[in-house]
Amino acid sequence: MEIPRHWRLKKQRYALVGEVCPHCEAKIFPPRDVCPHCSGEAKTPYQFSGQGEVYSYTVMNDAPAGFEENTPYTVAVVKLAEGPMVTAQLTDLGAEPVKIGMPVEMVTRRIRSDGNDRGMIVYGYKFRPVMQ
Amino acid sequence: MTEVVIAGIGMTPVGEHWDLSLRTLAARAILSAEKDAGGLKPQALYIGNFLGSMVSHQANLGALITDNSGLGGIESFTIEAAEASGAAALHMAYLAVSSGFVDTAMALGVEKVTDMTDGVEKILATGLDFDYEGFEGVTPAAQAALLMQRYIYQYGVGHAAFNWLPLLAHTNAVHNPNAMYRKALKPEVLQSAPPVVDPLTLYDIAPYADGAAAVILTRSGLLPKKPVQKPVRLLGSSVITDALALYDRPDPLRFEAARRSVEQACRQAGILPGDVDLFEVDDFTSIYAVLALEAAGFALPGEGTQLSERGHVPLLTMGGSKARGCPVGASGLYQVCEAVTQLRGQAGALQVPGARLAMTQSLGGPASTAVTHILKV
Numbered sequence: 001m002e003i004p005r006h007w008r009l010k011k012q013r014y015a016l017v018g019e020v021c022p023h024c025e026a027k028i029f030p031p032r033d034v035c036p037h038c039s040g041e042a043k044t045p046y047q048f049s050g051q052g053e054v055y056s057y058t059v060m061n062d063a064p065a066g067f068e069e070n071t072p073y074t075v076a077v078v079k080l081a082e083g084p085m086v087t088a089q090l091t092d093l094g095a096e097p098v099k100i101g102m103p104v105e106m107v108t109r110r111i112r113s114d115g116n117d118r119g120m121i122v123y124g125y126k127f128r129p130v131m132q
Numbered sequence: 133m134t135e136v137v138i139a140g141i142g143m144t145p146v147g148e149h150w151d152l153s154l155r156t157l158a159a160r161a162i163l164s165a166e167k168d169a170g171g172l173k174p175q176a177l178y179i180g181n182f183l184g185s186m187v188s189h190q191a192n193l194g195a196l197i198t199d200n201s202g203l204g205g206i207e208s209f210t211i212e213a214a215e216a217s218g219a220a221a222l223h224m225a226y227l228a229v230s231s232g233f234v235d236t237a238m239a240l241g242v243e244k245v246t247d248m249t250d251g252v253e254k255i256l257a258t259g260l261d262f263d264y265e266g267f268e269g270v271t272p273a274a275q276a277a278l279l280m281q282r283y284i285y286q287y288g289v290g291h292a293a294f295n296w297l298p299l300l301a302h303t304n305a306v307h308n309p310n311a312m313y314r315k316a317l318k319p320e321v322l323q324s325a326p327p328v329v330d331p332l333t334l335y336d337i338a339p340y341a342d343g344a345a346a347v348i349l350t351r352s353g354l355l356p357k358k359p360v361q362k363p364v365r366l367l368g369s370s371v372i373t374d375a376l377a378l379y380d381r382p383d384p385l386r387f388e389a390a391r392r393s394v395e396q397a398c399r400q401a402g403i404l405p406g407d408v409d410l411f412e413v414d415d416f417t418s419i420y421a422v423l424a425l426e427a428a429g430f431a432l433p434g435e436g437t438q439l440s441e442r443g444h445v446p447l448l449t450m451g452g453s454k455a456r457g458c459p460v461g462a463s464g465l466y467q468v469c470e471a472v473t474q475l476r477g478q479a480g481a482l483q484v485p486g487a488r489l490a491m492t493q494s495l496g497g498p499a500s501t502a503v504t505h506i507l508k509v
């Protein structure tokens with residue numbers, strides 16, 4: 001069980017809270033200690049819209065430990081509307097195949113259970129196709 | 133400045149060594165390198181290892197391995213840079229010898245993956261950004277798949293354009309006595325292989341295996357008048373890092389650390405990448421080899437797969453990670469030992485004629501760490 005780790009990361013995982021750099025105004029996700037664009041300290045929270053598009057994706061048929069119950073699952077790098085990219089699973093995929101460039105939006109979902117028996121369930125962001 | 137030379141090398145065969153422990157694999161490579169160097173012993177041992185503390189529940193390898201290999205009491209500790217650990221250990225040995233701090237140093241790469249029958253993929257994923265990649269269920273193979281999918285989309289090439297790399301690796305490994313797979317592949321087998329992590333097929337991913345490789349360094353002035361082996365000079369050694377997470381890079385299809393590491397190592401050696409007679413490129417996955425070839429300047433971005441038709445510098449001359457097998461953190465030192473074998477003219481059926489200058493490059497993750505070495509006889 002890694003409760004402190006999951007607790008520490010909950011803002012970014014539940015609500016896609018990143019940062020805006022007070023020096024150069026770059027939008028940053030996930031939060032960092034130093035702005036990658038201007039090297040200033042970045043500490044101002046910023047709520048991302050959760051809108052984005054698929055930059056790339058793959059399907060995991062053979063999952064690492066902790067993810068077996070989800071297989072097969074689709075993992076993507078999503079380019080957020082505000083600029084940064086994020087790695088996340090895709091969910092609610094219908095019959096439509098995943099495509100690079102496909103618009104997606106963030107939802108909060110169960111990611112995995114932490115540990116086998118006592119089974120703490122860990123939630124976080126996933127992205128689903130935007131209904132058009 | 134006195135030159136740093138490689139006085140001896142040692143390797144175990146790569147494979148599933150169920151009967152050999154981490155320490156015994158290490159000892160075999162160490163003793164074999166000492167023997168190759170005419171009995172020369174190191175004053176310091178730098179150990180490249182990624183998985184020992186997780187797969188074998190063993191840390192503090194410096195004390196364990198020196199004691200078990202007859203080197204008890206010398207300076208020794210582990211260097212970790214994921215899959216590039218072994219190459220990074222060589223960089224440490226290079227610094228120790230070139231600075232004059234010691235006269236002889238050894239770099240050892242050792243990896244024991246078969247102490248666990250499952251769960252290794254999750255452990256390998258510790259080389260990713262765990263909070264934001266590993267947590268989402270991404271593995272090293274998934275990262276490569278994400279890059280290959282994007283590459284295929286962005287540059288409009290088919291998956292088949294990558295097949296020449298595993299084909300070349302398997303063809304060469306036939307004649308490498310240390311290789312895990314010594315059977316050539318038929319092109320048809322590659323074309324009909326199903327994706328395992330879409331679009332990667334089984335043939336795009338190097339197989340994890342056990343192995344150990346070691347290199348002894350000294351300074352040219354300290355070599356005996358008649359060295360046992362033809363000394364190989366180490367002219368360049370560069371370690372460069374990039375953003376750990378793929379999503380944090382301005383253009384994930386550019387292996388920026390790989391590019392800068394080649395540039396720095398070549399500048400140290402006073403050569404250009406195009407001067408080398410062979411390049412042991414990292415083929416942990418086919419897409420990484422293509423991106424590394426582009427980063428080194430052998431092809432423009434998006435044109436790396438075309439090198440098979442255009443002709444290229446000899447690559448993966450002993451089978452690469454794909455067919456020699458991938459002893460994870462030790463693979464970077466296998467590359468170096470293989471390049472030394474070529475430069476000494478001891479590669480037998482795999483000999484690159486007239487090879488005098490070689491480059492090796494080992495990547496930790498998708499070039500999150502890139503380690504490049506330049507060797508010359």
Ligand SMILES: [Zn+2]
Nearest residue numbers: 021024035038
């Ligand atoms: Zn900034």
